Amino acid sequence: MGEGNAEYGRKKFKRSRSHFADRITADGADGWPVEPGRYRLVVSRACPWASRAVISRRLLGLEDAVSLAVTDPIQDDRSWRFTLDPDDRDPVLGIRFLHEAYDRRERDYPGGVSVPAIVDVPSGKLVTNDFQQITLDLATEWTAHHREGAPDLYPEPLRAEIDEVMEGVYRDVNNGVYRAGFATTQADYEEACRAVFDRLERLAGRLERRRYLVGDTVTEADIRLFTTLVRFDPVYHGHFKCNLWKLAENPVLWAYARDLYQTPGFGDTVDFDHIKRHYYVVHQGINPTQVVPLGPDLSAWLTPHHREQLGGRPFGDGTPPGPVPRGEEVPPSGRP
Template sequence: MGEVDQQAGPGYVTGGKEFNRDMNYIADRITADGRDGWPVEDGRYRLIAARACPWANRTLIVRRLLGLEDAISLGLCGPTHDQRSWTFDLDPGGVDPVLGYERLQQAYFARYPDYPRGITVPAIVDVPSKAVVTNDFPSITIDFSLEWTKFHRDGAPELYPEALRDEIDTVNKRVFTEINNGVYRCGFAGSQRAYDAAYDRLFTALDWLEERLTDRRYLVGDSITEADVRLFTTLARFDAVYHGHFKCNRNKLAEFDALWAYARDLFQTPGFGDTTDFVQIKQHYYIVHTDVNPTQIVPKGPDLSNWLTPHHREQLGGRPFGEGTPPGPPKPAEVVPDGHGAVAA
């Protein structure tokens, strides 16, 4: 979960109620024409993310697919946080080397001293002022595709092609409402009734995806789009976290035929699996959500070697990067640590 809730105390569950996500984010956009006062500039902005968070994981994937690593620097928070803020405990001395901050909260307060909402990742920070620009995660990845084209790598794929945008938007809306956020509605349900309703909606949507992906390699069109990125980060966390911790347990992802093969296809595609840190994912959910898991014990399982098994999805055709090419290897400083990804059996 990308949000630190400063209003509700340490808990995420409100007794007797369903979970409702606060979607009020800082709406500023970084654009080629600078219409919000934030023009696209090489090296000006720093993406602050956490590998544990599915919303932030989206930005890591898109930044890498498009080759924006040199244009937009990256700061990574650790997998756990307290009631105040995500922290830079992965960096030497617990301080982000570019911003000089110990807490992401400091970047929010640099712009809004009385910022009243949760301190969320992903966030983009203006390096000269060290102030947050935006944390509007649905817009960040779209703007990476449409506004940062000047800095895309040669061979960057079109993740939000104009001809497919209406269909991508329609799919994204259902995936977000029923699946990306649906797992949270299960996990943070405050009553049996709220949980039962959320559970039924989640698996109805997963069954829809199973049918949709049976005879098509990707969600929209014949190559990877923004829609696949948004779905993948939830699927990558499903068996490791959501199945048990959030009680999304009708069946595991690995027990779907098409959906599981689809997830493995993406995982084995450069940009997806190599930005996924299963250790941090499990640490975040099981340690931070103390009202769901009061012991804070992080499970050893599940076995993750199955993510590397053959998926055979290439038989459906399609071209992962369309007219483009795969990205090169990750920057050395951005490689997922050994033992934190899927390891072959």
């Protein structure tokens, strides 16, 4: 995510490819077989790329199969820190910094320490930081351990359409806000910013008469768009200068985002405090004062959206996830 998996400076922003792209699969083809209790998902709630995995894990009911480690939203030069845990150590992995799991896998590797990361608990080694593939594998390779009533987030008949939609969302929205925010020339900024809003307008047109991006249920495409939309007004509008309009000023996307936020598995994973403190404190090149803004007012996230009038069933023939597991709740400081 962000700094750990990107290159920026006096050139166009470029997101690096994941260096560790091993997969955890049902057949164990990469040497990492699906095995409940063996792996730990390390995330920052501030990170949109990691938040995808948190949402997928919760919707699919994989909390007992894949444990969760949440880092401090503020990194230092030693990488993501486990300072939210007693003794500043992850209680399962026993490490203070995520880079320790990376180092156990490969020392002096090229690239930064990014989240999401899946770590093999017995060896303490990083398995993968492939943020694009992790959620797809949770949806398709871990099916034997999905909860009863789990939704199909990547239904096979719709995969080609989902992939096409996600490609545009990734290029122009997920990654586009970063290209705008880290641009170092006026031309690069304007190109990226216009692409963000052009894509958002097209997505709004797509969502005007349909509740979800593909099909009539929540899919991986909705998860990937949501994690950027939920950060848009608190961070990207001001901090990344994506300010042609606010999300709350677009009736379709604002209602769509609120619909998802109020769907179990989405909003109950979002920590607005972590989001704001990470971006405004860590990105000192953009915000050298490290002052974190007070707004925007978050209470509107809980207001009626009326998207149910479009039909659609968030979980298809399935059911909502149960309560957030004890110890994984977002604290009151991060909620509306």
